[in-house]
Amino acid sequence: MxxxxxxxxxxxxxxxxxxxxxxxxxxxxxxxxxxxxxxxxxxxxxxxxxxxxxxxxxxxxxxxxxxxxxxxxxxxxxxxxxxxxxxxxxxxxxxxxxxxxxxxxxxxxxxxxxxxxxxxxxxxxxxxxxxxxxxxxxxxxxxxxxxxxxxxxxxxxxxxxxxxxxxxxxxxxxxxxxxxxxxxxxxxxxxxxxxxxxxxxxxxxxxxxxxxxxxxxxxxxxxxIPVTGGRAEELAFRFPIQYVIREHASDYRGYAGRVKAGSIAVGDEVTAPHGRTTTVTNIDTTDGPADAARAGDSIVLRLADEIDLARGDLLAAGPRPEPVREFVATAVVLTEKDLTPGQMLKLRYGAAQVKARITSVDRILDLDGVADTDNPEKATLNDIAHITLQTAQELPVEDYAARGAVGNFLLIDQSSGNTLAAGFVGQRLR
Incomplete structure (x- = not known):
């Protein structure tokens, strides 16, 4: 029994x-x-x-x-x-x-x-x-x-x-x-x-x-220790578009992606690139329509207005980060290929991937706490370096926050496609 x-x-x-x-x-x-x-x-x-x-x-x-x-x-x-x-x-x-x-x-x-x-x-x-x-x-x-x-x-x-x-x-x-x-x-x-x-x-x-x-x-x-999501939900809404879904038969147009920060609800106002403003009319999920979504949710947004949007574009609520072509960051070098001033590479930020150039390697952090190296010739494997980057087109970057909800990027070798470094916008330790 x-x-x-x-x-x-x-x-x-x-x-x-x-x-x-x-x-x-x-x-x-x-x-x-x-x-x-x-x-x-x-x-x-x-x-x-x-x-x-x-x-x-x-x-x-x-x-x-x-x-x-x-x-x-x-x-x-x-x-x-x-x-x-x-x-x-x-x-x-x-x-x-x-x-x-x-x-x-x-x-x-x-x-x-x-x-x-x-x-x-x-x-x-x-x-x-x-x-x-x-x-x-x-x-x-x-x-x-x-x-x-x-x-x-x-x-x-x-x-x-x-x-x-x-x-x-x-x-x-x-x-x-x-x-x-x-x-x-x-x-x-x-x-x-x-x-x-x-x-x-x-x-x-x-x-x-x-x-x-x-x-x-x-x-x-x-x-x-309280379990948290890195305070991502406390930030303003950020939604990098990963894929545009079109169904011509039904005139369906949706923007698929993952909510990186904040939350969104049907009826909320969002801004698109170039300052365009529109309203969320529908939030579609794998379980059907939803009234709201928050950081970490994978969703499809439908908007009230037809706006020319593509993969890599950012939908945001609240103060929108200003697009820039040059910014400072901290990078951790992940491969044996050095980072050098003037080096051309690809930069992946959210769903966007653009050409970029290392304007300067400004400092290598001395992890023994004795003396950092200013204006070095290069950053090598496992170095933590302050760098300045310039991109071929404007990106709406913002300072790193909430364990990667915003502000993180990858530097990629143009020829091999290997990831050279992980980067953090605006992070300057010491």
Missing amino acids: TTAIDTATPQVAALKERETLRLCTAGSVDDGKSTFVGRLLYDTKSVLADQVESMERSSADRGFDGMDLSLLVDGLRAEREQGITIDVAYRYFATDKRTFILADTPGHVQYTRNTVTGMSTSQVVVLLIDARYGVVEQTRRHLNVAALLGVRHVILAVNKIDLVDYDEATFRAIEEDFHSIANRLGITDSTVVPISALKGDNVVEPSTNMDWYTGPTVLEVLES
């Missing part, structure tokens, strides 16, 4: 309504990110029994004393052989309070571009450092990237605290150093937690080895 599960109970209903938080890990090589993620998955019981058995066998074969939790996440052969994380891998786990999507990013400096990818969709960054070495260059690099991407919640996990005998003075010195950098970059919502991913201290369960620490575990912080 089997017993049916009552899916209408308050407990089951609450589980179904759990919010999802997106986070990523970052840190230097050998700071223990893979072990940390493995511990998080293992202690939240998010690992299948056969995975645990396989991990135990592999740990024993390697002569590991106990369980090598990093084996749960370093899935690529090259990662296992080298003992490092190479690619971004997404992990999923859940607790009674919420569900999580975790981007496990590489720590090696040559894979900083992968870390940018992982951070770009995350609300929270868990930044690991080795308690023996404290804040290092990669720590500063990742904090700069987090600030550029608009991440405001950073959890500094001071790992391997057991290797410094759970020393409070060591922890407090690292905490002070970290807060001084984070505050300067505008990262004001941060928490510092002493942990041992290997031993399990303060990752999921509170530690019994540090009477001097009375704060939350990493998981408790993750469960308490």
